[in-house]
Amino acid sequence: MGQNKIKVLFFSRLPVLSSALASLFCDEVDFSYRALTTLDGLSHLKQQEYNGIIIIDLSKSVAAFHKIVNLEEASVFSLPFIFVLNNRRIKDQIDKRNFTTYDIIFKPFRFEDLLSKIRVLTTNLKMVDVSKKVLDGNYFDFRKNEIKSTKGGSIKLTQKENEIVNFLFKMRGEIVSKKILLKNIWGYNESVSTHTLETHIYRLRKKIQIGLGEKDFILNDNKGYYLSGSRSRRFKKDN
Known part of the structure; x- marks a missing residue:
């Protein structure tokens, strides 16, 4: 049954709760735990194309609640979230636009109720073709x-064009420097210069403009490149 396990990543301030859930899930769930203080790790899940369910226990941390419900990066996941709360009044503060x-x-909740929600969300997850990503109507x-x-x-797209678009999608919400793109698309190749990247981007933009009528699909400023429609843009440093 190992290949059919449901992947669940649980963020909480309570390791004891995590241990209890892990023992109850047994063989049905591939369960892993992270401390609530590592919520910034969600950006790494985006880069790794994590394909599972994220459960976040926000019942003991108001600050963490406000951080996650306003997390603009969450909109790029297309992943199911389960929020564990103990205050029914704050659930309306969740910005539904940020979560697919x-x-x-x-x-308090019954374990069977949590497992039921996980199963329902897993069914929805399996119905999504993870190879297809929505880019502002495309x-x-x-x-x-x-x-x-x-x-x-x-x-x-050519293979390199495909890799460029895919990487910019993974880093959506951030401005990606030329150095980062060269490193991740071409690897450590001293023969490849920024001119190579600029040429690929130029041809890709022309192809998208002619084929799709989108002239602002890939944008740039003096710090790097980013996809149009990103709700926030932060500079991705060269490390």
């Missing part, structure tokens, strides 16, 4: 090297 799918469970399928517009147009 989420559910709430209040303390569907990017990185397995087929293709971007399709909801208006009917489509373009095929």
Whole structure:
């Protein structure tokens, strides 16, 4: 049954609760725990294309609650969240625009109720083709090297173009420097210069503009590149 396990990542300030849940999940759930103070680790899940359910116990930390409900990066996950709360009045503060799918469970709760919510969200997760990503009305399928517009147009990408779009999508919400792009797309290759990257970006932009009618799909400033429609833009440092 190992291959069919539900992946669950649990953030909490209570290791004891984590241990109790882990013992109850047994063989059905691939359960892992992280301290609530490591919520910044969500950005790493985005880069790693984590495909599972994220449970966040916010019942003991008002500060963490406000941090996560306003987390703009959450909108790029297309992953299901379960929030554990103990105050029914604050649930309305969750910005539904930031989360594709989420559910709430209040303390005290029965383990069977939590497991039921996990199973429902897992069914929804399996219905989503994780190879297809929505980019402001366009569907990017990185397995087929293709971007399709909801208006009917489509373009095929070269392998490098595909890797560039995919990486910028992973880092959505951040401005990615040329150095970071070169390192992650071409690796440590001294023969590759920023001119190579700029040429690829130029050709990719032209292809997208002609094929999809999108002239502002990939944007840039003096710090680097980012995808249009990012709700916030922070500079991704060169390390």
